[in-house]
Amino acid sequence: MLPSSTLDSAAALLVLLRDRGLTLATAESCTGGLIAGALTAIPGSSDVVLGGLVTYSNAMKTRLLGVPDDILSEAGAVSEPCARQMALGTLPATGADIAVAVTGIAGPGGGSAEKPVGLVYIGVARRNGTTEVSRHVFPGDRSEVRAETVAAALQAVMRLAESDSRDQ
Numbered sequence: 001m002l003p004s005s006t007l008d009s010a011a012a013l014l015v016l017l018r019d020r021g022l023t024l025a026t027a028e029s030c031t032g033g034l035i036a037g038a039l040t041a042i043p044g045s046s047d048v049v050l051g052g053l054v055t056y057s058n059a060m061k062t063r064l065l066g067v068p069d070d071i072l073s074e075a076g077a078v079s080e081p082c083a084r085q086m087a088l089g090t091l092p093a094t095g096a097d098i099a100v101a102v103t104g105i106a107g108p109g110g111g112s113a114e115k116p117v118g119l120v121y122i123g124v125a126r127r128n129g130t131t132e133v134s135r136h137v138f139p140g141d142r143s144e145v146r147a148e149t150v151a152a153a154l155q156a157v158m159r160l161a162e163s164d165s166r167d168q
Contacts, residue, residue: 065089
């Protein structure tokens with residue numbers, strides 16, 4: 001269950017995107033659809049949210065989002081280049097104006113010294129070419145990491161949409 005503050009952020013993001021005439025799509029790995037779920041929990045979200053892709057496996061990241069095999073074999077699924085390509089690949093796959101993508105290690109297992117549990121990359125891409133990726137290490141158990149990832153992803157989209165509107 002996501003905190004009410006995250007649902008409030010989702011509602012505020014939908015208002016911003018609606019006011020700007022922008023659409024959004026998601027590509028989610030470690031959150032398994034929670035970002036799309038938070039957005040679509042808000043009535044009327046269908047005029048902004050085009051859809052979401054849960055690309056949990058590497059094969060799906062490649063097949064649906066065009067993440068190259070060399071990125072997955074060299075940098076790994078939990079990496080800046082993978083999050084970037086996931087976001088970029090979501091734009092043509094969905095036709096959205098903005099895409100947000102997340103990939104990470106929610107735990108409790110799967111972490112290493114180089115890539116600890118809680119490591120998450122969030123990529124946001126705008127059809128005009130603006131792409132940003134941020135790296136986070138969230139504390140807590142699996143549910144907490146996933147909830148923090150959703151909150152951070154919503155904020156990343158908000159920042160991109162706000163900065164994009166100032167640049168026009």
